[in-house]
Amino acid sequence: MPVQLDRARLRELMAREEQRFVRTHPRSGELFEQGKRNLLAGVPMPWMTEWAGPYPVFVREAQGAHFVDVDGIEYVDFCLGDTGAMTGHSPEPAVKAIAEQATKGITLMLPTEDSIWVGAEMERRFGLPYWQFCLTATDANRFTIRLARAISGRPKIVTYSWCYHGSVDETIAINVDGATVARPGNVGPPVPPEVTTRSIEWNDVEALEAALAPGDVACVLAEPALTNIGIVPPEPGYHEALRELTRRYGTFLVIDETHTICAGPGGATRAWGLQPDFLTIGKPLASGVPAACYGMTEEVAQRVQAYMETLPSTDVGGVGGTLSGNALSLAAMRATLEQVLTDEAFERMIALGERWAEGVRGAIERHDLPWTIQRIGCRAEYWFVERTPRNGAEAAASDDHELARFCHLYALNRGILLTPFHNMALMSPATTEADVDLHTQVFDEMCAELVG
Ligand SMILES: Cc1ncc(COP(=O)(O)O)c(C=O)c1O
Known part of the structure; x- marks a missing residue:
């Protein structure tokens, strides 16, 4: 019989960890108080208050898979900017390219030669021949949705309940008893989501x-x-059905690889043989410099081109961004793809992902906890349920916020940063086996304390 967690004990342990955090992070605490004078909630963005401690750690500097906070404490970073720094922090080839390009012009509204190289490399990785560049994965998704609506002449999109594709209005919806409704907590939606969107359950x-x-x-x-x-x-079979049905009903299939690039150099699209009409990706493409892109098939590109020719100018609002495709982000993208997130780097990162997952699995079994683990390539995550949920609703219902906060704070107090909002770890080319083994040891000790 798996053990049941004693909640009173969990709260006692959490109080102990919070005291430890405050005792060992005085400088971060001071900066947080100072920040409240000019920053809403004391931080640059509201979600930065969602870390497990009473306040976030302020960072002094980061390099590779590690960072040091303003109290001088060093951490292994498995969050890696929630994929934005999946390259490791400040990888040398990207830093060099960024520094060089910064002295030669940062943004021009004119193309640079790097865009040609990056376009060809994206085709090599993902199989789609035509690419456009922007600054964030949110933008890549927004622009792609606009293009899909424009060339199909259809108003709606379909997304999955509890998905996240950035701050894209059409996607912040969930399915409740078959109806599309606003996801709780969305700030200021422009229209009710059912106007633009049908939200359905994954795997159905x-x-x-x-x-x-x-x-x-x-x-x-x-x-x-x-x-x-x-x-x-x-x-098994869901992606085949998704592709077959979208083709049958004349609907474009957009695959967002922003996180699943963890599956390999060409993301899950290449690893699993997917055949999207459009593909979007952002976050780690330029080692953390804002950069994103969206690709399309030959047929889609022709339709987009034909549509654009009907317009009085290329576009007056929906697809754009003055800084999109700027020289700096393209130089950083080229260096990242050519020298950092290489095919060989992925082999190492995926092996580390396996090692992390096996370490966690071993501890779960040793302590007889009713938990499980999932992994895609170099990204792994544990769940507080015995069986992986099959869709967003089941996943949301299995959330255990109190326990997750404890796991995160326990790790943080022992020099390990996990990704907030998940129990997730990501491996970078700079991550080592010793980094992974430190997590395994700390996770095992935490499990031992939890079961008493
Ligand atoms: C799958 C996916 N797509 C897009 C985005 C949006 O990325 P950004 O916030 O960098 O625009 C996210 C952000 O977490 C994401 O997880």
């Missing part, structure tokens, strides 16, 4: 067909696996 082929059948859906926007409510993999 019938619901997908029902959503596409009216013939008014421009695109389905999907991650290869849900990664933002824990990792929820596709069931």
Whole structure:
């Protein structure tokens, strides 16, 4: 019989960890108080208050898979800017390219030669021939949705309940008893989400067909696996059904590889043989310099081109961004793809992901905890349930906020940063076996304390 957790004990342990955090992080505490004078909630963005401690640690400097905070404490970083620094912090080839380009012009509204190289490399990795550049994965998704609506002449999109694709209005919806409703906590949505979106459950082929059948859906926007409510993999046959049904109903398939690039150099698209019409990706592409892009097939590109020719100018608002495709981000992207997130780097990173997952699995079994683990390539995550949920609703229902906060703070107090909002760890090219083994040891000790 798996053990049941004693909640009173959990709260006592949490209080102990909070005291330890405050005792050992005085300088971060001071900066947090100072920050409250000019920054809302004391931080640059509100989500920075969501870390497990009473306040966030302020960073002094970061290098590779490690960073040091303003109290002089060193951490192994498994959060890696929630994928933005999956390259490791400040990798040398990217820093060099950024420094060189910074002396030669940062943004021009004109193309540079690096864009040619990066476009060809994206085709090599993902198989799609045509690419456009922007600054964030949110933008890549927003622009792609606009293009899909424009060339299909259809108003709606389909997304998955509890998905996350950035701050894209159309996607911040969940499915409740078959209806599309606003996801709780979304700030200031422009219109009720059912106007723009049908939200369905992941892995439900019938619901997908029902959503596409009216013939008014421009695109389905999907991650290869849900990664933002824990990792929820596709069931066997789901991607085949998704591709077949989107083709049958004349709907574009947009695959968002922003997180699933962890599956390999060409993301899950290449690793699993997916065939999207559009592909979007951002975050780590330029080692943390804002950079993102979206690709499309030959057929889609022709339709976009034909559509653009009908406009009085290329676009007056929906697809743009003055800084999109700037010289600095393209130089950083080129260096990152050519020298940092290489095919060889992925081999090492994925082996480390396996090692991390095996370490966690071993501790779960040793302490007889009713928990499980999921992994895609160099990204791994543990769940506080025995069986991985099969969709967003099940995943959301399995959330144990109190326990997750404790796991994060326990790790943080012992020099390990996990990704907030998940129990997730990501490996970079700079991560070592010793980094992974430190996590295994700390996780094992935490499990021992939890079961008493
Ligand atoms: C799958 C996915 N797509 C897009 C985004 C948006 O990325 P950004 O916030 O960098 O625009 C995220 C952010 O977490 C994401 O997880």
